[in-house]
Every structure is written in structure tokens, then in C-alpha cells.
Amino acid sequence: MANMTLIGAVNDALKTALREDPSVLVFGEDVGKKGGVFLATDGLQAEFGADRCFDTPLSEDGIIGTAIGMAMNGLKPVAEIQFQDFIFPAFDQIVSEAAKLRYRSGGQYTAPMVIRTPYGGGIRGGLYHSQSGEAYFCHTPGMKVVIPSTPYDAKGLLLAAIADPDPVLFMEPKALYRAVKGEVPEGHYTVELSTTRNVREGDDVTVVEKAADMAAEKGISVHVVDLRTLLPLDESAVVEAAKKTGRVVTVTEAPRFCGYAGEISAIVAERAIEYMEAPVVRVTGFDTPFPNTLEHHYLPDARRVIDAIEKVANF
Amino acid sequence: MFELLDIPRVLVDPDGTAAGPDLPALSDEELRELYVHLVRVRVVDERMLKLQRAGRVGFVGSTFGQEASMIGTAGPLRSTDWLWSGLREGGAALMRGLPLSEYIAQMYCNSNDTAKGRQMCNHFQHKGTNYPSWSSVIGTQIPHGVGAALAAKRLGKDEVHAIYFGDGASSSNGFHSGMGFAAVWKVPCVFVLIHNGWAISVPADEQTGVEEWTDKAEAYGMPAAEVDGNDLLACYGAMETLIERARAGEGPSLLVVKTYRMMGHSSSDDPTVYRDEAEVEVWRQRDPIQRFESFLVGRGILAEGEGAGITTEITAEVDAEIHVQEAAPRMPLRSLVEDVYSEVPLHLREQYNGFIETVERHGEAQPGDGAFPL
Numbered sequence: 198m199a200n201m202t203l204i205g206a207v208n209d210a211l212k213t214a215l216r217e218d219p220s221v222l223v224f225g226e227d228v229g230k231k232g233g234v235f236l237a238t239d240g241l242q243a244e245f246g247a248d249r250c251f252d253t254p255l256s257e258d259g260i261i262g263t264a265i266g267m268a269m270n271g272l273k274p275v276a277e278i279q280f281q282d283f284i285f286p287a288f289d290q291i292v293s294e295a296a297k298l299r300y301r302s303g304g305q306y307t308a309p310m311v312i313r314t315p316y317g318g319g320i321r322g323g324l325y326h327s328q329s330g331e332a333y334f335c336h337t338p339g340m341k342v343v344i345p346s347t348p349y350d351a352k353g354l355l356l357a358a359i360a361d362p363d364p365v366l367f368m369e370p371k372a373l374y375r376a377v378k379g380e381v382p383e384g385h386y387t388v389e390l391s392t393t394r395n396v397r398e399g400d401d402v403t404v405v406e407k408a409a410d411m412a413a414e415k416g417i418s419v420h421v422v423d424l425r426t427l428l429p430l431d432e433s434a435v436v437e438a439a440k441k442t443g444r445v446v447t448v449t450e451a452p453r454f455c456g457y458a459g460e461i462s463a464i465v466a467e468r469a470i471e472y473m474e475a476p477v478v479r480v481t482g483f484d485t486p487f488p489n490t491l492e493h494h495y496l497p498d499a500r501r502v503i504d505a506i507e508k509v510a511n512f
Numbered sequence: 513m514f515e516l517l518d519i520p521r522v523l524v525d526p527d528g529t530a531a532g533p534d535l536p537a538l539s540d541e542e543l544r545e546l547y548v549h550l551v552r553v554r555v556v557d558e559r560m561l562k563l564q565r566a567g568r569v570g571f572v573g574s575t576f577g578q579e580a581s582m583i584g585t586a587g588p589l590r591s592t593d594w595l596w597s598g599l600r601e602g603g604a605a606l607m608r609g610l611p612l613s614e615y616i617a618q619m620y621c622n623s624n625d626t627a628k629g630r631q632m633c634n635h636f637q638h639k640g641t642n643y644p645s646w647s648s649v650i651g652t653q654i655p656h657g658v659g660a661a662l663a664a665k666r667l668g669k670d671e672v673h674a675i676y677f678g679d680g681a682s683s684s685n686g687f688h689s690g691m692g693f694a695a696v697w698k699v700p701c702v703f704v705l706i707h708n709g710w711a712i713s714v715p716a717d718e719q720t721g722v723e724e725w726t727d728k729a730e731a732y733g734m735p736a737a738e739v740d741g742n743d744l745l746a747c748y749g750a751m752e753t754l755i756e757r758a759r760a761g762e763g764p765s766l767l768v769v770k771t772y773r774m775m776g777h778s779s780s781d782d783p784t785v786y787r788d789e790a791e792v793e794v795w796r797q798r799d800p801i802q803r804f805e806s807f808l809v810g811r812g813i814l815a816e817g818e819g820a821g822i823t824t825e826i827t828a829e830v831d832a833e834i835h836v837q838e839a840a841p842r843m844p845l846r847s848l849v850e851d852v853y854s855e856v857p858l859h860l861r862e863q864y865n866g867f868i869e870t871v872e873r874h875g876e877a878q879p880g881d882g883a884f885p886l
Contacts, residue, residue: 222666248666254696259655259689266659269644270594271667274659286685293649294656301647303628304851305639338852362854391857429857 201381204374206348207237207313210355211275213385215245218273221359223250225260225277234279235315235374261287261312265295268310268364275359281316281368282325288333295364296339311358311365316344317450318482318496319372323489329451329482334366335428335460341365341390342428348379350425353388361390388425393434396421402444402506405435405461417510427457432464439465443474444509448497453481475512478505514730517765519737519753523745526798528806536588536749540813546583546744547808548822550801553579553603555826556612559834560619564779568838569619573634575600577742577774578708580800583607584747585704585769588755589674594642596657598650598677598706601643602636610638616833622840628847634778642671650711651677651684654703658690661699661764672758673701674751680711682728683719691732691766698763702754705766706741708773713786729766741771742800745807771800845871845881861886 201209214221223241225233229252232239241250253260257278264274278284284291295308318327334342341363345351351369358365399418422438424430439445445465447458458479465477480497488495525531538546557576563569575582578600586595586604595604606615617624619633627637627645637645646653657675664671681687682705694701707725709716722728729736737754739746747769754765772795776783783792808814845868849860856864861884871877 220667254689254692256685256689256692258685259658259693262652262655262686262689263659263662263693266656266661267663268659269656270660270663270669270671272663289649289685290652290655293647294652297647299853300851301627301630301635302637302645302851303626303630305626305637306644307854341853429853429859432859 198380198382200378201348202375203345203348203351203369203377204235204237206351206381207355207369208239208241209381210352210359211238211241212244213352214275214356214359215241215249217385218359220271220273221249221275222267222272223275223277224253226255226279227252228277233277235371237313237315237369238277257283257285257287258290261290261295264310264312265290265298265308268308269298269306273309273359275311275313278312278314280322280326281314281330282328284312284314284330291334291340291364291366292337296337298339299363300339307362308364309362311355311367313355313367313369315371315374316368317370317372318487318492321489321492324486327487327492329449331368331427331449332451332456335457339364340428341426342368343390343426344368344370345425346370346373346423347377348381350388350394350423352381353386354390354425356385357387357390360387365390391426391429391431393431394423394425395438396423399442401442402446402510403438403442404502404506405438405445405447417506419506432468435461435464436468439469440472443472444512445473445477446480446502446505446509447477448480448502450482450496452484453479454484456481475509478509480505513733513735515735516726517735517737517753519739519750520746521738522740522743523749524743524803524807526803528803528810530807534749535745536752538748540811543808543813546587546748547804547814547819548826549583549603549607550579550744550804551819551822552606552826553583554801555823556603556606556615556830559827559830561779563619563834569633570621571633572619572779573600573777574775574779575603577795577800578706578771579603580744580804581706581708581741581747581769581771584741584744585751585767586674587748588752589672591641592670593672593674593755594644594657594660596653596660596673596675597636597643597646598653598675598681599634599646600706601676602634605636605638605641605643608638608641608643610636610641610643612829612833613836614638616830616837617840620837620840622837623843624837624840628851629843630847630851651681651686653677654681654684654686654690655693657701658694658697658699661694661701662697665697665699670759671700672755673699674704674755675701676704676706678711679705679707679709679716679719679725680714682725691729691734691764694764695732695734698761700758700761701764702751702758703764703766704751705768707768707770708741710773710777710783710787712777712781713783715787725768726766734764734766736766736768738768738770741769742798742803744800744804772798842878845877846884856884858886
């Protein structure tokens with residue numbers, strides 16, 4: 198066991214994968230000598246060589262397009278998109294190609310690959326270094342979408358994603374890269390995809406959130422669920438948690454309309470409405486582009502989450 | 513580095529006489545085989561168009577007039593090499609080993625189709641000879657071929673990746689990123705630009721400001737050559753050289769193959785709306801099959817009139833297979849949710865099970881359509 202940051206756990210997972218599986222390659226913009234703009238790939242090229250960890254030309258479309266070809270021909274690509282905000286030139290390759298290849302070929306060709314990308318606000322990054330675009334990809338059958346919120350999960354989920362036979366988008370909450378620390382086992386272990394984690398057990402309100410642990414102390418017992426894998430989602434865990442308290446708040450940084458929080462709300466409405474004591478409340482970003490100067494008001498911080506919890510608790 | 517390679521643009525003149533001594537080293541039997549492949553492409557195409565007009569298949573992207581560009585360039589590939597299809601390379605797949613039954617099953621999108629009827633017609637695949645299907649999105653296969661070529665290099669596989677696309681696709685993101693990445697990585701691939709003059713209704717000179725299409729390679733730093741795409745042997749010879757370069761570790765190159773799309777973009781397209789029929793007539797005189805036939809007859813490899821017999825023979829073979837595919841069993845309904853992931857996940861099982869209850873209530877379920885275990 199070692200005490201690590203979340204980004205340290207990502208780095209450790211990549212090293213573990215490169216060590217164990219000669220078909221694993223790590224590549225993207227600035228991931229080689231520099232070790233990535235956040236240093237997620239720090240030291241990998243020095244340890245494993247430039248054939249295993251390397252820089253690419255500046256084209257997200259090319260990074261993901263070539264990764265698909267590598268995956269189709271026996272390699273295990275782990276591609277980095279420097280910021281999730283820059284992923285859209287590769288949207289076509291992800292949505293039209295990687296996600297649909299198994300289906301359209303009747304299972305003859307597959308693209309087992311991982312796309313790592315930092316996402317989310319909290320670093321004063323403005324419109325193009327802060328977005329939470331998970332909903333675009335969760336609307337794409339064939340993709341798996343994973344978001345860790347602890348160092349232990351980051352390593353275990355990333356190793357599970359690399360071992361997975363399907364394409365996985367691995368979204369890393371950049372605000373938590375160095376904000377959380379935790380015990381991480383040495384060597385290989387996995388956290389099973391499509392399983393949730395109960396962050397906190399409680400009886401009064403269920404908070405379904407994709408980010409980290411948060412405070413809610415006003416005499417209300419809060420049950421916090423970290424979804425970990427957004428697609429395919431362990432829906433039954435959401436439904437069970439909703440039934441337990443009868444009150445649900447969903448928290449995401451993304452804009453509200455057509456967002457993931459709405460999907461959770463719909464699942465609860467369809468499968469547990471008879472247990473509900475209050476409407477499901479979404480706490481999200483605004484339906485605006487991501488701001489810069491006012492980002493701390495845009496983000497669903499503790500004030501807004503606690504207000505929502507009180508609202509459903511007192512309904 | 514860019515270099516305009518010294519590769520003959522023409523080896524056989526339009527009248528069928530050899531333009532020079534440097535013909536590919538092919539035996540009479542091999543030359544004859546190539547002819548049969550050309551004829552097969554045309555016969556299959558014509559039969560498919562008839563089926564489309566009869567409402568039996570949905571859509572046909574004819575290769576009429578482009579047969580030599582396809583058979584000639586794919587001819588020197590080994591079956592272990594990969595052919596990344598851009599659109600009209602189904603005939604090359606047939607030559608390389610795609611069974612006629614699978615070709616026609618794909619046109620019917622029936623339950624015998626190896627892709628399980630998931631794509632519309634004219635999206636062939638053949639895993640056995642490394643031929644993935646194109647997706648319909650133009651140019652996306654270009655970086656796939658480059659990535660797969662990098663995999664071949666890293667894993668020490670003796671493979672060359674031939675990446676096909678059209679003049680329209682040369683404007684796509686995939687072309688730009690694919691050419692760039694390939695040149696930087698020096699991977700074993702050949703970019704085969706089938707310049708047939710048209711991207712649906714947009715002429716090739718509206719795709720780019722360059723006049724010499726081989727100039728495109730200069731920006732990325734790789735060599736290029738251009739051939740007359742209606743001269744089967746020129747296509748074969750040029751491709752043989754470029755494949756050898758790639759196989760020897762000398763990196764990627766671009767081959768511009770100039771031909772002409774005689775028919776519409778597809779059976780759903782009426783080209784008379786946007787192009788001058790006089791231009792089509794000029795190209796009709798340059799028919800690639802006639803040209804190669806004249807060459808073979810001139811050399812005594814094919815007897816005068818023997819082509820007609822070959823056509824009849826292939827037509828019978830194709831018609832027999834059409835009858836078989838007309839009678840394919842019904843597509844199993846579970847195919848709706850299979851192959852999205854390696855295993856059918858719980859939410860898709862639930863969605864299917866809800867659907868199959870409705871189907872059963874309407875008395876339409878058949879054995880094998882039943883619910884998934886949850």
C-alpha cells in the first residue's frame with residue numbers, strides 16, 4: 198500500500214499495465230518526454246521507451262482514429278486527450294467508429310481501447326478547459342464511460358478499463374487530481390466496471406453524484422452514491438438507494454438540460470416512484486457555456502447541494 | 513521525403529498494345545485470372561443493379577468503369593496484407609477471397625450476412641483476408657489503416673496496409689491526420705486515392721486547389737505516383753512497387769489512380785442532373801475491361817470472343833447464388849441488442865425483454881427470440 202494522489206494512482210495504473218502487457222501503448226499530445234500537461238504520464242517514456250509511450254501530432258481525430266486501427270490489429274492503445282474539451286475533433290471517430298465497430302461488423306472486428314481525458318471545472322480553465330461532456334458519450338451505445346473519484350478507484354477502474362474488451366472513455370476529474378489522497382495497493386488489482394460505491398451510508402436523502410464525498414451536516418442523514426461507471430450503469434444500485442430514503446438529489450457539473458442528472462431522475466421515476474417522498478432534484482451547472490471568473494458560482498458546490506438536500510428532506 | 517516516383521503512368525495503351533517493355537512479371541495464367549476478376553466485378557454489379565431496380569436489394573454503389581483501378585491495385589496484395597475499403601472495393605474483396613455467397617448476402621443484408629444485416633448494402637467485410645468494411649462516414653478508415661500499420665510494425669507482423677479512399681475523402685479530417693501520422697511514424701502502408709472525378713455531385717476540382725494530385729503527398733513528406741486507373745497493368749505495376757517499398761520498411765506513399773465513375777454515386781443518384789453526358793461518353797471509349805481484353809487477345813492469351821463465354825459462366829454462378837440468398841432464414845430478433853458490447857449488458861437485456869413481451873403478445877415471436885436471463 199502507498200498513499201497516493203488520484204493522478205499518482207493513474208500514473209501507477211499506467212505503469213502497471215505497461216509492465217504487465219507488452220501490447221499496451223500510451224500516447225497523445227505531450228505525454229512523452231513532458232509526461233503530460235498534468236504529469237499523468239510522468240516517467241513512462243523514460244521507463245518503457247518511446248515505442249511504448251510517445252507524443253503524437255496535434256490531431257485528436259488522428260489520435261483516436263489510429264488508436265482504433267491499433268486496437269483492431271492486436272495492440273491495446275491507451276490514448277490521452279489532453280482536455281476533454283478538445284475531444285470533439287475525435288467525436289466522429291469515437292461515436293461513429295469505435296463505439297459501432299463491434300456491432301456493425303457482427304462481432305468480427307472490435308476496438309478494445311481506452312481514452313483517458315481530464316474533465317470538469319475548478320482550475321480556472323474557462324470554457325475550454327473545464328467542461329463535463331459525459332452526456333454526449335453516455336448517449337452512445339457501444340461506449341463505456343467511467344469516472345473515478347478516489348485514488349483507489351482510479352487505479353482499479355483504469356486497469357479494469359484497459360483489460361475490457363470494449364472501448365472505454367475514462368474521464369478523470371482534474372480538480373481532484375491532487376486534492377484527494379488515499380491508500381492504493383501495489384501491483385495489479387481491478388475495480389469491476391458497472392458497479393457503484395456507497396460513499397456514505399444514510400437514511401434520509403440519497404445523493405447520487407459522480408464527484409467526491411461532500412459535507413451535509415444539518416441533522417439530515419445523507420446516503421451518497423458514487424456511480425463510478427456511467428455507462429453501462431448499475432441501475433439497480435440507484436433504484437435501491439432511492440427506495441431506501443425516498444428522497445434523491447443528483448449532482449453533476451454539466452449543464453442540466455439532457456444531462457446525466459436527468460437520466461438518473463428518469464430511472465428513479467420509472468422504477469421507484471411509489472417509494473418517493475419528494476421530487477428528485479438536480480443540482481448541476483447552468484445551461485450556459487462554462488464561465489471563467491464566476492466558475493465558483495457555476496459549479497454545484499456544497500451550498501447548493503445542501504440547499505437541495507434540505508428542500509427534499511423538508512418536502 | 514516527397515518524391516514523384518518514376519513509375520509508368522501507362523503500360524498498356526487504350527487500344528490494347530503495350531506502351532513499354534516494363535510489364536509486371538505475371539504469367540499468362542495470372543493475366544487471364546485478372547481478366548476473369550474484372551469481368552466478375554462487372555457481372556456482379558450489373559446483376560445487383562437489376563435486383564435493385566426490382567426492389568430486391570436496397571442500394572447499389574456501382575463500380576462500372578473503375579474495375580481495373582480496383583483489381584489492378586489490389587492484385588499485388590497478399591492475403592495477409594490489409595485492404596481498408598473506402599467505398600467501391602467490394603470487387604477487390606471478391607478477388608482476394610470474399611466468397612460470392614457472403615457478397616450477395618451482404619447485398620441482401622440477410623441473416624447469412626457476416627455483419628448480421630447491421631449495415632446497408634455495399635458494406636462488405638471479410639476477416640479472412642483482412643478486409644474491414646467501410647462505415648459510410650467518408651475518410652474515417654484512413655487513420656484506422658495507419659494505426660493498424662503501426663501495430664503491424666510494433667508486433668513484427670509482415671503486413672502492408674492498403675488504404676483506399678476517393679477524391680472527395682482527400683478533403684476529410686481522416687486523410688489529413690492519416691497522412692500526417694503515417695509519415696511521422698513511417699508505417700508500412702500505401703494510400704490509394706481512387707480519383708473517379710466525383711464525390712456524389714461535386715467534381716474533383718472543387719475539392720482542392722492543387723492541379724497535380726500527387727502534390728498532396730509533398731505537404732506530408734512522402735513519395736507519390738500517379739497512374740491511369742483504366743490501365744490494369746499500370747495499376748498493378750505501380751502498386752507492386754509501392755507495396756514492396758512499404759514491406760521493406762521504406763514507409764508510406766500515395767498512389768493517385770485516375771479513373772471515372774461511369775454511373776451515379778449510387779442507385780439513388782441521377783448524375784444527369786449535375787454532369788455533362790458528353791464527358792461520360794469520352795470515358796465510355798476508355799473502358800478498362802475492353803482495353804485489357806484487347807491486350808490479352810493481342811498476346812494470344814485470350815481467344816477472340818472468349819470473353820462472352822466467361823461472362824455467361826460468371827452470370828450463371830451469380831444467379832445461382834442469388835437464388836440461395838433469396839431463401840435466407842429470418843434474422844433472429846436478439847440481434848437487435850447483441851454485439852453492442854462483448855456481452856449483452858443488463859439494461860439491454862431488460863430493454864429486449866420488454867420488447868419481446870410485445871412481440872409475443874402479437875404472436876410474432878419465433879424460436880430463439882425468447883427473453884434473456886436477467
